[in-house]
Amino acid sequence: MSDLLWQKPGVAVDAQIQAFLAGDDVILDREFFLHDIAASRAHAEGLQRIGILSADELTGIAHELGTLADDFRSGTFVLDERFEDGHSAIEARLVDRLGDTGRRIHTGRSRNDQVLVATRLWLKEKLARTQALCLEAAEMALQRAGAEAGVPLPGYTHLQRAVVSSAGMWWAGWAEAFIDDSQRARDTAAWIDANPLGSAAGYGVNLALDRDHATQMLGFGRMQVAATYAQLSRGKFELAALEALGSAMLDLRRIAWDLSLFTSAEFGFVALPPEYVTGSSIMPNKRNPDVIELMRGTYASVAAAKSEIEHLLSLPSGYHRDLQVTKGALFHGFGKGLQALALLPDLLRRMQWNPDAMRAALDPSMYATDLAVDLARQGMPFRDAYRQAADPGRWEQGDPQASLAARVSPGAAGDMRLDALHARLAALR
Template sequence: MSDLLWQKPGVKVDARIQAFLAGEDVILDREFFLFDIEASRAHAEGLQQIGILAADELDGIRRELATLAEDYRAGHFVLDERFEDGHSAIESRLIERLGDAGRRIHTGRSRNDQILVATRLWLKDRLARVAALCRESAEIALARAEAESTLPLPGYTHLQRAVVSSCGMWWAAWAEGFIDDALRAQQTLAWVDANPLGSAAGYGVNLPLAREHTTQALGFGRMQVSAAYAQLSRGKFEMAAIEALSSALLDLRRLAWDLSLFTSAEFGFVKLPSEYTTGSSIMPNKRNPDVIELMRATYAAAAAARTEIEQLLSLPSGYHRDLQFSKGAIFHAFGRGLGALELLPDLLRNLEWKPDAMRAALDPSMYATDLAVDLARQGMPFRDAYKQAADPARWAQGDPDASLAARVSPGAAADLRLDVLRARCEALG
């Protein structure tokens, strides 16, 4: 490992202790590295504005940071155990290439606000992707709801046959769910969109830092004003981002459960795209819905990550090294979560219904609720109508198309209000 930024003459460094302190930090910082480079550029520009850096020094720093980013993308520069973390790697590179100009880059900042700004930039990028994937999934669901609005599908409660439903209702439900998820991701992004750079270690510095410039240069919506709150907010905004991701993953989990059931031989309602299934290592007859089963499991990673960060936050004000462990949690949550959400749109586009099996599952009992409502509409008190409709002797095989056409309450099969949902989807921007 290169010399530590904080190492002073006479201070002994124990390799075992340092390995424990560093942990996986330098590996995890690969996720943040390009954002850290971008924040360093903005910070350098601010230092030049207040006279800490000369114009030619800023030009050199900009050039070397751009080269470092290119080298990193191309694999020519590797963030590895030579460095304590990503922040020290950037500073070491600048010192190596620029000498004193590189030694000035850390003026007015701490690794505390460096990690805060890199984390917020990273989360903004990920939350934008969550929102985009949820909107794409909602758009596909809306299109299929319109195309398949009258295709009968058994409706279940408690996993028991309940009433005649439709594919249009099924698709509309997921459309509205993913619209809500996209909106939540966007709202959380707007909340995270505050610039902590310039708060240093949580107490500011005795320099008139150009915080307004770095806010604008890094594309933040506002400046996080209080230097002390910048540290207090750590963990809090990561949990909020994970909760927004979790909202989408909860819907994905329930959708995956439906498909797990519907693709079984006992239901036989859905055929999955072949690439979303795998074979058995021993049973030649099997095609397993492994992809949707792992989609179903993905929420667990987000829930675990949120719990891990929450448990870290039993802390007084100010920075504490405990917070280092929050990085791995968000990477794990968003890595798994976005991996699953990336596969969702094509799954929704390409799954196929099996209408004959769906109609065959509509037994006479599923029209009992229609009968009770019809009797009530004719003037019979509903509780009396309910009792009469509960008598199996009154059940007969109904017409699913007629049942769906009669379901005229707003949001039901005959009045899906897809135009309302489409307007909400388009408003997401």
């Protein structure tokens, strides 16, 4: 391992203790290493603006940081156990290539604000990806809602047949859900879009750092003003991002549950694309919906990440090494969540209904609510109409198209208001 940034003269480093301290930091830091490099470039520019670095020194640092980023992308440079973490790797590279100039890069900053700004940039990127995938899912659902508005589908409550519904209504529900999820991801990204670089270890430094310039250069919407709050927000902002992702994961879990049921032989409403099913190692007849089952289970990874970070945040103000543990949870939660969410738009585009099976599942009892409402419209008190419609002797097999057309309350099958959802979708793009 390279020399530790914090190592003091005459103090030996115990290998076992150091392994516990570093943990898997250097591996995890690969996730946001490029963001750390970008923030180092912004910091170097700031140092040049206040006279700590000369113009030539800044040019050298900028060149080496760009080369390091290229080497990392190509695999020429590997972030591994030679380094304590990604931050020390950047400094070691600059010192190796530039000597004393490289030793100046850490002037006025701490690994605390280094990890904060790299994490913040990473979170913005992941929330943008979350928003984009939710929009893609919503757009696909809206397209199919319009195209399949009149395809009858049983509506269920308590997993029991309830009323006549439609594929269009099913799609519209998921479209609006993922529109909301996209908006939440966008709003969360705007809330955390604050630059902590220049807060150092949480108390600022005795240099007139140009934090406004760094904020603009890194593309942040604002500067996180209070140096002490920069540390207080660590974990808090990560939780907010995971909660936004978790909102989409909850909807993904429920849509996967629907598809798990609808693809079963007992329902037979949906056929999945062949790539989304697997076979059994022993039963040749099986076509298992493994992909949607794993989609259904992905929320657990996001929930576990939130729980781990929440438990870590029972801390007083200031930096504490416990906060290092938030990285693994954050990366795992977003890694699993976005992996699952990325498969959803194509699944929604390619899944196929079995209209005959859906129509065959519409039994006479599912028109009872229509009968009760019709009697109430004719002047009968609804509770009396309800009792009459509850009599199985009055149930008749109805016309599903007529039932859907008569459902004219806004948002129902007869007045789906898809134009309003299209307008919300367009506003989020």
